Amino acid sequence: MLFATIGCSFTRGERLFYHRYIDDDELSQKFRPTIPIFGKVPDRDGSHMAVATKQDKRFMLDISYTGLLSKRLNCEYFTKSGDNFDNIDRHIPEWVEMSRTVPERKLDFIVLQLTEPQRDLKKFYGDDGHEFWDKLKSFSTSPEEKKKLLHHLEVEIPEQTVSKVLKTNKLCKDNDIDLFVWSWGCNSHRDGKIELSKMLKDEDFFVKIEYEGKEYISYNQMTKHYRVSINQVFDSKDTHPNKFFNRVLYDSIIRKLKEKGIIYDIPTGPKMKWNDLSWDKT
Numbered sequence: 001m002l003f004a005t006i007g008c009s010f011t012r013g014e015r016l017f018y019h020r021y022i023d024d025d026e027l028s029q030k031f032r033p034t035i036p037i038f039g040k041v042p043d044r045d046g047s048h049m050a051v052a053t054k055q056d057k058r059f060m061l062d063i064s065y066t067g068l069l070s071k072r073l074n075c076e077y078f079t080k081s082g083d084n085f086d087n088i089d090r091h092i093p094e095w096v097e098m099s100r101t102v103p104e105r106k107l108d109f110i111v112l113q114l115t116e117p118q119r120d121l122k123k124f125y126g127d128d129g130h131e132f133w134d135k136l137k138s139f140s141t142s143p144e145e146k147k148k149l150l151h152h153l154e155v156e157i158p159e160q161t162v163s164k165v166l167k168t169n170k171l172c173k174d175n176d177i178d179l180f181v182w183s184w185g186c187n188s189h190r191d192g193k194i195e196l197s198k199m200l201k202d203e204d205f206f207v208k209i210e211y212e213g214k215e216y217i218s219y220n221q222m223t224k225h226y227r228v229s230i231n232q233v234f235d236s237k238d239t240h241p242n243k244f245f246n247r248v249l250y251d252s253i254i255r256k257l258k259e260k261g262i263i264y265d266i267p268t269g270p271k272m273k274w275n276d277l278s279w280d281k282t
Helices: 024-028 054-062 065-073 084-101 117-125 127-137 143-174 196-200 219-223 243-259
Strands: 002-007 076-081 109-114 178-183 209-211 214-216 272-274 279-281
Touching: 002 065, 002 084, 054 065, 065 076, 065 243, 076 084, 084 109, 084 117, 084 143, 109 143, 109 196, 117 127, 117 143, 127 143, 143 178, 143 196, 178 196, 178 243, 209 219, 209 243, 214 219, 219 243
Parallel strands: 002 076, 002 109, 109 178
Antiparallel strands: 209 214, 272 279
């Protein structure tokens, strides 16, 4: 078996090495502990990543949902991180072509994580979309033009993303690869704004994040109910998913693989459970 995962830093397991330095039992306290070593380094411009060792990064990847899948399925994998358009238009087609032409690299499935649509502004405005934000914030930009800019960001780009995901699913199916999609989601509730997870939640390939009998259609939706982000358990402003969320996501993907008949029930290790204050192994 061989699989691939792709998304943004959420899929990369960014900052999960914090868990290497603090025991799960310490997280049972009401206060959020400061991360040793990293708490002493100002976290600007990825400075925490810059002082992370190879072992830190290995640990980070091992407890990410990608690493957990690899261990459970006892197989290798490919993984990349980028923007939605790059991931969908360039990286996945490259993997599909490789899978089609190189028998030793035949993929069984691909997991695509959808990230923020605003990251694709650079496709239209260049330079990471600075021109877009400059226009939107400028007093010289008319209200009508600002409305068009927001419509492009909040409606047109998400609509294009959804269309690309549907075409990618067909591409994968045509090449005997299963596609699974999960979403970061967004916090904005602006009227008319398209939420990718809401647009795709009823598709067969969409992975709903399931925990304790309830389903969540995005990471952000789950943050409102459980401590699933790094800043919810550590003294940090970082909002990347923590160890607990990666385990829950892994469990949700495993359920989806079983539904599709890609894998069958096999023995599992201890299940991680989060209560109001602590991690428990049950």
